[in-house]
Amino acid sequence: MLAAAVTLPGLAVRLAGIPVEAPSQALAAGVAILGASFLLLWACDAAQTEISQALALAVVALIAVLPEYSVDMYFTWMAGRHPEGGYAHYAIANMTGANRLLIGVAWGLIVAVYWFRFQKPVRIERERRTELLFLGAATAYAFLIPIKGSLAWYDGLAFLGLYGWYIAVAARRKCPECEVEGPAELLANLPPAQRRLWTAALFLFAGWVILANAAPFCEGLLGTGRALRVNEFVLVQWLAPIASEAPEFTVALVFAWRGQAGLALGSLLSAKLNQWTLLVGMIPGVFAVSHGSLAHPIPMAGFQISEILLTAAQSLLGVALLAGLRLSIGGAGLLFMLFSGQLLLPVIGKWVPGLAFGLAPGQVHPVFSLLYLAAAAAVTVGAPRRILALAAGLRHELPAPPPAGAACNPEYKTAHCATCQWRLAAHAPAGRAIVHSTSN
Numbered sequence: 039m040l041a042a043a044v045t046l047p048g049l050a051v052r053l054a055g056i057p058v059e060a061p062s063q064a065l066a067a068g069v070a071i072l073g074a075s076f077l078l079l080w081a082c083d084a085a086q087t088e089i090s091q092a093l094a095l096a097v098v099a100l101i102a103v104l105p106e107y108s109v110d111m112y113f114t115w116m117a118g119r120h121p122e123g124g125y126a127h128y129a130i131a132n133m134t135g136a137n138r139l140l141i142g143v144a145w146g147l148i149v150a151v152y153w154f155r156f157q158k159p160v161r162i163e164r165e166r167r168t169e170l171l172f173l174g175a176a177t178a179y180a181f182l183i184p185i186k187g188s189l190a191w192y193d194g195l196a197f198l199g200l201y202g203w204y205i206a207v208a209a210r211r212k213c214p215e216c217e218v219e220g221p222a223e224l225l226a227n228l229p230p231a232q233r234r235l236w237t238a239a240l241f242l243f244a245g246w247v248i249l250a251n252a253a254p255f256c257e258g259l260l261g262t263g264r265a266l267r268v269n270e271f272v273l274v275q276w277l278a279p280i281a282s283e284a285p286e287f288t289v290a291l292v293f294a295w296r297g298q299a300g301l302a303l304g305s306l307l308s309a310k311l312n313q314w315t316l317l318v319g320m321i322p323g324v325f326a327v328s329h330g331s332l333a334h335p336i337p338m339a340g341f342q343i344s345e346i347l348l349t350a351a352q353s354l355l356g357v358a359l360l361a362g363l364r365l366s367i368g369g370a371g372l373l374f375m376l377f378s379g380q381l382l383l384p385v386i387g388k389w390v391p392g393l394a395f396g397l398a399p400g401q402v403h404p405v406f407s408l409l410y411l412a413a414a415a416a417v418t419v420g421a422p423r424r425i426l427a428l429a430a431g432l433r434h435e436l437p438a439p440p441p442a443g444a445a446c447n448p449e450y451k452t453a454h455c456a457t458c459q460w461r462l463a464a465h466a467p468a469g470r471a472i473v474h475s476t477s478n
Contacts, residue, residue, distance in 0.1 A: 118328025
């Protein structure tokens with residue numbers, strides 16, 4: 039009820055056409071998108087109990103990225119309609135900011151919360167090699183964008199093709215019955231007819247709220263920047279993604295606190311893949327439709343090119359660190375330190391040049407891109423087999439059960455867990471543990 043209630047002020051301002059100051063408009067629309075994102079997240083979880091896995095993977099992923107998509111696509115559409123307005127820069131800013139926040143902040147906080155609670159690194163399921171493989175492929179292709187200096191329609195097809203290939207592989211992957219919690223569990227426990235009705239209603243209402251508030255939120259952010267003399271690019275790059283990604287991030291943090299950090303990090307890995315393929319892939323197509331031509335790619339200056347290079351380099355390091363299916367507190371700290379450095383040094387270099395290691399603001403992104411690449415190379419050289427093992431992500435069969443005597447990781451489940459003697463033994467009452475031994 040609270041999530042639905044916070045959408046009402048933004049809807050009222052939008053539907054009634056009430057004139058408000060830019061900061062108030064951005065706040066009302068942003069809160070509405072935030073509330074609708076929670077509703078959308080719960081509806082997506084409940085919907086996965088109704089439809090096939092293949093359809094769930096495709097449809098739910100498309101819907102889950104809607105909040106971020108609506109903001110980015112608004113800027114992209116306006117870039118085609120008003121080339122002189124600088125909207126293309128905002129579209130790239132929002133896309134790169136959303137992607138870098140996921141790896142630089144969200145991944146690290148999941149690991150930090152889990153380490154604080156259990157003093158262990160976060161481990162993800164073997165099936166996540168599929169996401170890592172396609173994230174790596176999308177990252178490799180992304181380096182072509184700064185090399186050739188454009189994001190053209192065929193680049194969009196390549197990213198969308200990679201996402202479609204991922205869906206085809208993941209849809210064949212068998213998995214245990216999905217588990218839902220919180221409001222989504224309440225929906226899932228309703229009788230089938232009521233569940234479908236309420237789930238559909240949440241989808242429609244949340245989607246309507248997000249689409250209705252996308253334009254006021256975007257223009258409100260730009261107006262706020264001008265009114266407060268804050269760089270609009272910074273607001274679009276960092277504040278807009280926080281509003282759209284907060285629900286998924288909040289749920290992931292709750293899972294990490296409860297000891298299910300592998301599930302939490304896996305969900306954020308999927309979110310990163312969705313944004314790095316689906317979101318980026320849609321930008322050239324939307325711009326072409328708005329502009330009315332495929333001949334001209336979305337305009338990008340040198341700064342936007344460096345933003346994409348930095349985002350690709352960060353993604354490469356993220357894949358390298360997670361290729362071993364674990365992320366330690368040291369790896370998370372490295373991601374957060376590099377993210378903080380690239381974020382803060384341009385400001386420090388502008389106001390206190392002596393504290394920026396002699397780097398001018400325009401030199402920070404190229405230098406940090408090299409740092410990301412060097413770190414990724416060092417991680418890869420240190421354990422090349424982990425990278426080669428990602429090829430197993432193209433297989434759809436489940437991994438073999440753990441060998442006899444292997445420790446059972448309680449933080450995630452696979453299909454054979456229901457009959458796993460080690461898990462059963464761990465959960466059996468005292469004095470009745472199930473133990474099998476080959477010798478006395």
